[in-house]
Amino acid sequence: MALASLSFAVMGAFVKASTGRLPFLFALLFRNVLGLLPLAAWYLATGRRPGAVRPRLLFLRALLGFTAMFLFFLSIGALPLSTATVLNYSSPVFVVLLSVLAHRDRRDLRLLPLVAVAFLGVALLVRFDLSGSGASAAIGLLSAVFAALAYMTVRELSATESSATIVWYFTAWAAVLSVAALAVAWVTGLGDVPWDGVAAALSDPWELACLCAVGLFGTLAQLAMTGAYARAPASVIAPISYLNPLISYGLGLALFQDPLTAAAVCGGALVVVSSLAVLRLSSRPPSGEVAP
16 A cells, blocks of 8 residues: 555656646546556456446446546646645545435444544645635545545445456546547647647657656556555555655655645645544444445
8 A cells, every 4th residue: 555655646746747738638548548458458368357247337436436537637737736635635534424415324423523624624725725726626625526426336336346347447437538538628629738739749758758657657556556455454554545645745845846834734634634534433333434
């Protein structure tokens, strides 16, 4: 999980670097298409097939996860790297809120004070780091909402589908949706894609390396995270994933001159600590386990 956290943070840094000349849609494309290749090679080498019991729910999980990734990559281009990452990592908070609304389970109400602390942290982070960029902050939080919905869908799918099947269908559909998003941007002119300069940007070795690194580190992170959850309980592994925001904060300071303020540090710490507490408490009976 430590390797996964480092890889996800490095992936985010390369997404940030690649958006200097190209829209985030290209980073999204490389992340998902390159992520599909090792999985396809594994299935071909082993002769296995990703059988599915509930293909419609698998597609819904892929759509929710892709939307979360789409919004996260979009927020990385508009916000400091650390801020976008912390906002995205508030998803356990939304899992609690959505669970309370969907199931009306009073046992989850004990976690609501932690939800309030997390949103206090978000308010501090946004107010002092974003200079009034409320729309970008909303996009970052919305990515966490869709991630929470995807996690809840994974929990439902885990009753009938293997982890390999869930990962394959998500990656395959995400690759298709990434191509579709870029095609829609091309046909409609949305997204402010500088089509005249795309070929020149992609022929730049540094730009191409950044995009390939997004796919490679994203795939490495996914594989490492899957291996971690296969070897230890989620209640032990999930808190280690919060190394990602810490590493992202350091990368943002070192590489992108992200702002450093006491209020932003306090706000990010409140989000991380409250989310960790939600993960820890919700992993204990009788509340059930938050899906990774």
